[in-house]
Amino acid sequence: MKKFLILSAFFMLACVPLFSEADEDCMICHEDPDLKTEEGTLLFIESVKFLSSVHGESGISCVGCHSDLQGFEDFPHKEKLETVSCGECHDKAAEEFKASIHSEATIKKDSLIVSCKDCHGKHDIRNKDDFDSRVFPLNLPQTCELCHLGKVKRERGVEFIKQYEKSIHFEGLEKAGLTTSSNCSNCHGAHDIKAVHHPLSRVSRENIIGTCGTCHVGIERDYLEGVHGKDYAKGSKDVPVCTDCHSEHDITSPQNLASSVYKTKIAEVCSRCHDDEALSRQYGFLTSRLKTFSDSFHGTASKFGETRVANCASCHGFHAIRPSSDPKSSTHPGNLPETCGNCHPGAGKNFAEGKIHVISEKISNKWAYLLKIFYIILIIVIVSIFLIFIAADIFHRVFRRRKRE
Ligand code: HEC
Ligand code: HEC
Ligand code: HEC
Ligand code: HEC
Ligand code: HEC
Ligand code: HEC
Ligand code: HEC
Ligand code: HEC
Ligand code: HEC
Ligand code: HEC
Ligand code: HEC
Incomplete structure (x- = not known):
């Protein structure tokens, strides 16, 4: 037993990484917690952190990165050393990074410099799957936000x-x-981040469906089967993509009041296009869809916050929307009993008959409409006069009592 303990202690020691002889040369000075440049920059290297980093564990020596000191023995060395080039060993990452917006920012002299160490660190770099890595999914937002909630101001602000x-x-x-939830890099990439409107950007119109679709696989498939998706695949710029309906950074569950597709807000989302004059002319829409919906029982109740009534998406669906002429469409006459029946149990063919988006009386009977408006104004005027009369009476009584006192 004792032998075993000694043996295992020996192995444990052997497993603890130690500095190589060459690195000891550097640590003679850089082990000193007080070592600083004249400007006050700390030059202290924490042994434990470095030795437990992916490079320390892989036996990369100090001069592996600080390569201008390779073979150097005549210490002290010169004051300014070359910038570390990570690409010497990580050529794929460096190649991708070179074509990114962050690299462009570095080349433009007046901008902030962005380099490998800003996202990965220097002497404490860890494997990307390590909990403590700066690029581990749960830590990544913080790493990006270091700049993007601070010094870097883009178009739409912090x-x-x-x-x-x-x-x-x-x-x-x-x-x-x-x-598996989406962090910054799932939508924007890591080394290959592009300006958001660049055609190769993962969040550009051209690519956003595929980007959200890497995780929301079933929704991407539904979307591409619908009327919007079919046109999208042909390169149309007029149809909605995921972010037109769900927004970009503040995507929430549709059940959340703040969601852009919360039940009572959906009409607004669809009407942005379906009430648009130019689009309707181009595609032969009727711009009356919002109006006819708003005037319907469903629309009126929805305006008052009622979530149980039908909105555009309850009848048309939302990802795989099809024109009513398509027999697979939820709004195809043959399918209406089922569509309405979702909420009106027992709704038969008769229930769903007649136009749903009917032009209301309001427009077809102009005189009746004007008369209604006249009555509304009349009522408001009468009630106002009545209220003024009561107020004057109260004032008069109070005034008289004061005078008596
Ligand atoms: C004799 C002590 C000593 C030894 C040994 C030593 N350094 Fe230094 N090192 C310094 C001092 C002092 C500075 C600060 C220079 C200055 O004033 O800017 C420094 C600065 C540096 C810097 C920052 C340079 C810059 O451009 O800001 C790096 C990197 C560095 N050392 C790496 C190493 C490496 C790698 C080794 C081993 C190969 C090593 N040092 C060995 C004393 C030492
Ligand atoms: C994975 C690569 C890598 C290794 C290995 C490495 N360094 Fe560095 N070191 C850097 C980077 C990156 C910087 C930041 C300056 C730059 O970009 O050139 C830096 C900066 C420094 C500095 C300046 C102070 C600071 O923190 O910015 C010192 C001192 C230093 N290194 C010493 C060492 C010593 C001693 C070792 C070995 C124990 C070592 N380095 C190993 C990448 C490395
Ligand atoms: C804007 C932040 C950012 C910058 C700058 C950056 N990286 Fe990364 N890097 C990441 C993220 C995020 C991951 C994790 C990607 C993943 O999970 O697939 C990663 C992963 C890696 C990996 C491991 C996975 C792989 O792709 O092989 C290496 C190696 C790496 N980066 C090296 C570099 C080098 C070298 C540079 C500089 C040329 C650099 N990185 C610059 C964010 C960055
Ligand atoms: C001398 C060669 C060398 C240099 C220079 C170097 N690395 Fe590495 N790096 C390695 C080796 C070896 C590994 C461990 C094997 C692996 O996982 O690829 C590694 C691993 C990594 C990993 C973890 C890979 C993963 O799969 O998650 C990252 C991140 C990384 N390096 C970033 C950097 C950054 C940033 C720099 C510059 C500051 C740098 N490296 C400089 C050799 C190097
Ligand atoms: C669910 C996907 C998604 C996630 C997660 C995400 N973004 Fe975005 N981001 C987008 C989309 C979409 C745009 C806008 C694209 C457009 O305008 O066409 C955008 C735009 C941006 C812009 C440009 C801003 C501007 O003012 O024009 C920056 C910078 C950015 N994101 C950084 C981040 C950072 C940092 C994180 C993590 C904290 C993050 N994003 C997380 C999808 C995402
Ligand atoms: C060291 C600071 C820094 C870090 C860390 C950083 N960025 Fe950036 N980022 C910038 C700068 C500077 C620009 C602006 C480039 C320009 O103006 O040309 C930029 C631009 C962008 C853009 C393009 C914005 C646009 O308007 O099109 C996106 C997207 C972006 N960053 C996402 C990220 C993500 C995601 C991360 C984390 C993985 C990250 N950034 C980490 C500094 C940083
Ligand atoms: C025309 C607008 C529109 C487009 C485009 C759109 N969605 Fe939706 N999405 C909606 C509406 C409306 C709902 C929720 C309706 C409800 O459940 O009340 C929804 C629900 C969702 C849900 C939650 C599923 C559920 O039933 O709770 C996810 C996830 C989602 N969408 C992702 C996506 C992705 C990914 C894309 C792009 C491939 C996309 N959406 C494109 C309107 C849209
Ligand atoms: C890396 C994978 C990934 C990517 C990329 C991604 N999502 Fe998600 N999304 C998720 C996960 C996982 C959830 C569930 C999170 C939870 O429930 O906490 C989710 C939830 C959602 C929800 C709410 C669903 C519900 O029923 O509550 C919507 C809406 C959504 N995502 C839309 C999008 C859109 C739009 C994009 C593209 C701009 C996108 N997602 C990109 C993984 C992803
Ligand atoms: C970004 C603009 C946009 C948004 C937002 C939008 N649509 Fe569309 N929609 C279009 C365009 C453009 C077409 C025409 C496609 C075609 O005919 O090829 C279309 C076609 C349709 C059609 C088929 C019309 C026909 O006559 O064949 C229906 C039904 C439809 N949309 C319903 C909706 C619903 C419901 C919503 C909200 C959940 C919505 N749309 C949101 C742009 C939009
Ligand atoms: C109660 C169910 C219902 C609601 C709610 C509803 N629709 Fe419709 N919609 C239909 C039916 C059924 C048709 C086909 C018959 C017709 O044109 O009246 C249709 C037709 C359409 C068309 C013509 C294209 C086609 O497929 O024939 C568009 C565009 C449209 N609706 C958009 C909307 C928008 C936008 C909203 C929300 C503001 C909305 N609808 C709300 C049931 C509904
Ligand atoms: C998402 C659920 C939902 C869907 C789908 C739906 N309705 Fe309704 N509708 C309601 C609710 C809730 C009321 C409120 C009164 C009630 O409970 O009957 C209502 C009320 C009505 C009313 C007026 C009140 C009444 O009962 O006479 C009519 C007419 C109506 N719906 C027709 C339709 C038709 C036609 C369809 C299919 C094209 C349809 N609805 C689809 C939820 C829905």
């Missing part, structure tokens, strides 16, 4: 980035601990 923290995706990471 608030736009901050919205991410209100999203279901962030909640998934933070609260549910789901590494």
Whole structure:
């Protein structure tokens, strides 16, 4: 037993990585916690952190990165050393990074410099699957936000980035601990991040369906089968993509009041296009869809916050929307009993008969409409006069009593 203990202690020692002889040369000075440059930059290297980093564990020596000191023995060395080039060993990452917006920012002299160490660190770099890595999915938002909530101001400002923290995706990471939820890199990439409108950007119109679809596989399939998706696949710029309906950084569950597709807000989302004059002319829509919906029982109740009534999506669906002429469409005459029946149990063919988007009386009977408006104004005027009369009476009584006292 004793022998075993000694043996295992020996193995444990052997497993603890130690500095190589060459690295000891550097640590003679850099082990000193007080070592600083004249400007006060700390030059102290924490042994434990470095030795437990992926490079320390892989036996990469100091001069593996600080390569201008390779073979150097005549210490002290010169004051300024070359910038470390990570690409010497990580050529694929470096190649991708070179074509990114972050690399462009570095080349433009007046901008902030972005380099490998900003996302990975220097002497404490860890494997990307390590809990403590700066690029581990749960830690990544913080790493990006270091710049994007600070010094870097883009078109839509810092608030736009901050919205991410209100999203279901962030909640998934933070609260549910789901590494499969979407962090910044799932949508934007890591080394190959492009300006958002660049055609190769993962969030550009051209690519956004595939980007959300990497995780929401079933929804991508449904979308591409619908009328919007079919046109999207042909390159149309007029149809909605995921972010037109769900927004970008503050995506939440549709059951959340803040969601852009919360039941009572859906009409607004669809009408952005379906009430648009130019689009309707181009595609032969009727722009009366919102109006006819709003005038219907469903629309009126919805305006008052009633969520049980039908909205555009309850009848048309939302991802695989099909024109009513398509027999598979939920609004095809043959399928209406089922569509309405979802909420009106027992709804037969008769129930669903007649136009749903009917032009209301309001427009077809102009005189009746004007008369109604006249009555409404008359009532408001009469009630107002009545209220003024009561107020004057009260004032008069109070005034008289004061005078008597
Ligand atoms: C004799 C002590 C000593 C030894 C040995 C030594 N350094 Fe230094 N090192 C210094 C001092 C002092 C500075 C600060 C120079 C200055 O004033 O800017 C420094 C600065 C540095 C810097 C920062 C340079 C810059 O451009 O800001 C790096 C990197 C560095 N050392 C790496 C190494 C490596 C790698 C080794 C081993 C191969 C090593 N040092 C060995 C004393 C030492
Ligand atoms: C994985 C690559 C890598 C290894 C290995 C490495 N360094 Fe560095 N080191 C860097 C980077 C990156 C910087 C930041 C400056 C730069 O970009 O050139 C840096 C900076 C430094 C500095 C300046 C102070 C600072 O923190 O910015 C010192 C001192 C230093 N290194 C010493 C060492 C010593 C001693 C070792 C070995 C124990 C070592 N380095 C191993 C990448 C490395
Ligand atoms: C904007 C932040 C960012 C910058 C800058 C950055 N990386 Fe990364 N890097 C990441 C993220 C995020 C991951 C994890 C990607 C993943 O999970 O697939 C990663 C992963 C890696 C990996 C391991 C996985 C792989 O792709 O092989 C290496 C190696 C790496 N980076 C090296 C570098 C080097 C070298 C540079 C500089 C040329 C660099 N990184 C610059 C964010 C960055
Ligand atoms: C001398 C070669 C060398 C240099 C220079 C170097 N690395 Fe590495 N790096 C390695 C080796 C070896 C590994 C461990 C094997 C692996 O996982 O690829 C590694 C691993 C990594 C990993 C983890 C890979 C993963 O799968 O998650 C990252 C991240 C990384 N390096 C980033 C950097 C960054 C950033 C720099 C510059 C500051 C740098 N490396 C400089 C050799 C190097
Ligand atoms: C669910 C996907 C998704 C996630 C997660 C995400 N983004 Fe975005 N991001 C987008 C989309 C979509 C746009 C807008 C694209 C457009 O305008 O066409 C965008 C735009 C941006 C922009 C440009 C802002 C501007 O003002 O134009 C920046 C910078 C950005 N995101 C950074 C981040 C950071 C940092 C994180 C993590 C904290 C993050 N994003 C998380 C999808 C995402
Ligand atoms: C060291 C600071 C820094 C870090 C860390 C950083 N960025 Fe950036 N980022 C910038 C700068 C600077 C720009 C602007 C480039 C320009 O103006 O040309 C930029 C631009 C962008 C853009 C393009 C914005 C647009 O308007 O099109 C996106 C998207 C982006 N970053 C996402 C990220 C993500 C995701 C991460 C984390 C993986 C990250 N950034 C980490 C500094 C940083
Ligand atoms: C035309 C607008 C529109 C487009 C485009 C759109 N969605 Fe939706 N999406 C909705 C509506 C409306 C709902 C929810 C309706 C409800 O359940 O009340 C929804 C629900 C969802 C849900 C939650 C599923 C559920 O039933 O709770 C996810 C996830 C989702 N969408 C992802 C996506 C993705 C990914 C894309 C792109 C491939 C996309 N959406 C495109 C309107 C849209
Ligand atoms: C890396 C994978 C991934 C990517 C990329 C992604 N999502 Fe998600 N999304 C998830 C996960 C996982 C959840 C569930 C999170 C939770 O429930 O906490 C989710 C939830 C959602 C929800 C709420 C669903 C519900 O029923 O509550 C919507 C809506 C949504 N995502 C839309 C999008 C859109 C739009 C995009 C593209 C801009 C996108 N997602 C990109 C993984 C992803
Ligand atoms: C970004 C603009 C946009 C948004 C938002 C939008 N649509 Fe569309 N929609 C279009 C365009 C453009 C077409 C025409 C496609 C074609 O005919 O090829 C279309 C076609 C349709 C059609 C088929 C029309 C026909 O006559 O064949 C229906 C039904 C439809 N949309 C319903 C909806 C619903 C319901 C919503 C909301 C959940 C919605 N749309 C949101 C742009 C939009
Ligand atoms: C109660 C169910 C219901 C609601 C709610 C509803 N629709 Fe419709 N919609 C239909 C039916 C049924 C048709 C086909 C018959 C017709 O044109 O009246 C249709 C037709 C359409 C068309 C013509 C294209 C086609 O497929 O024939 C568009 C565009 C449209 N609706 C958009 C909307 C929008 C936008 C909303 C929300 C503001 C909405 N609808 C709300 C049931 C509904
Ligand atoms: C998402 C659920 C839902 C769908 C789908 C739906 N309705 Fe309704 N509808 C309601 C609710 C809730 C009321 C409120 C009164 C009630 O409970 O009957 C209502 C009320 C009505 C009313 C007026 C009140 C009445 O009972 O006479 C009519 C007419 C009506 N719906 C027709 C339709 C038709 C036609 C369809 C199919 C094209 C349809 N509805 C689809 C939920 C729905």
